[in-house]
Amino acid sequence: MKRKMLFAASVLAGAGLFAGAVLAERPLTVVSWGGAYQDAQKAVYFEPFKATGANMIDESWDGGVGVLRSKVQGGTDSGWDVVQVESEELQIGCEEGMYVELDWDKIGGKDAYLPAAVSDCGVGSIVYNFVLGYDKDKIKDAPAGWADFFDTAKYPGKRALRQGPKTNLEIALIADGVAPADVYKELATDAGVDRAFKKLDTIKKDLVWWKSGAQPPQFLASGEVVLTSVYNGRIDAANRTDKRNFGIQWNGSLFTLDSWVILKTTPNLDQAYAFLDFAGKAENQAKLPDAIAYGVTNKGATALIDPARLPDLPTAPENMANAVQISDSFWIENIDKLTERFNTWAAAN
Template identity: 50%
Template structure:
């Protein structure tokens, strides 16, 4: 090798090393919701990917504020390389042009994910659900169908519902006999909305309203209600951490998603995509289920989930038979109107 050739080769190596060092120095800033959920992401994604890529991952937390993403993008100083968003934020952020459209070809196509979970500007990571549950120590042969939540003759006593039209209108229609795949079609009509509120009327005097996710297991444990709607992870957490015997009724569960999004204007789009590709691979998504009882959005991840864990996930085939997927477009179009009617109904 000539001196000139050797010098050129060493220059290439130096540039590559400098580039790798720069990437490692810059690292990635990833934002999520904190708590047990972000802890599960640390173990399944952040720590393994940082070690694999040789970079530092800086974590931040937020409460889902679209305004924080919007402010970064509009200022031209996007500091979040990836952010965990809910379905509503995924839709709104895309509509506003503050999230990057996802190139699904980098992930093998949209059909690699659970049907209905993909968004133009966000890629699904977990599936959770709103269910209803009861205390197995207090009720031996408990309810099994969504209709039981509304049956105060067979199951007398208070039941807790979240103080929002979201979920309650869907549950009311399914309890009234509307098939899951017809629920949103029905809610798009005045007659359908009237029907849902009429069904809610049948239990209104027996409802305790909850607003924070920690309340449902507390209400059950205190015996203040005989059953409650809740996020499935909260019930699972109470059973695991507090040794409760709460039973989830999966019939009519309302599934929802969290998704990864890339804010517009990230400094290294390729680096963001590489992290998302890792987080959207089977083994890491299955690993997350060891830390929190949310189902993987990637279809190929389910076979990697341990059987004793799978039985507690919303995506388990047995649990998902009658599941209803949230329609964020419907709620984006109708939330304000339905919230006004719901609040007026509460005040009656």
């Protein structure tokens, strides 16, 4: 008898849970890049947003527009609402109709943000750079730019670049004397691409390839390489948390933005807008650089950031001076072709 009652109770409980799962509204699900960055976002955006009474959870992903396409394919809710995407994913997904076209009036208006952060489907969240990183304890004479990266006589030892063609062809051309502003004009021609690969040839045997953003600081720390391309935030994090003495050369650095998008299949559109509005406000954004050295996109935020912190950020005017924005339209059009070319180049001796 007792057993029977237990069984009946568990069946009821199970049915109740099931019904609850079906009926209850799913909390707003915000997806970002994980790691130290998402920890910072948690402290600055997610927890304070929840404190306003919002029902939200956060998840992480590793990027890839293919992932998002499979999420929205079929048109039914896939569990994600707001996703932080890289600029290429923003553009491809927007053209393919994977995201909600933003109503900018709901998130403070276009004028509140940096022009580069405004687009049809996404609102910029952070600005970050690929910079030239080195260890100040080992290199006294700071490299002046990418040309020094290719100078193995002046800086003997290995150097690291990100695996794949993206960012490396730009770096090679800048090192070869192309002005940062003209890099994509040059790359649009076959001769320009040849020139970039030829430049990479000169240090091919000294190159190590990194695949995840955490690797370059590790390579510098272990002495595996003397110079590396690296996300500026990683260098800052290594200096602050691991007490390293790494340096950054901002000259000729490549910058890009990550953006928030709302997936077309969201059942939580209003909360999604509420979150974007919250994460776009100057006073909220201004707290992010304290935790991690990325630039933020609300024009009003810069004035609220501790002036001592500004020189570490991509959005500081002197750091922006000779930087070039990574061209999404170039890479969307050419990534397959140049990835094939990069890999045949890597395999040839």
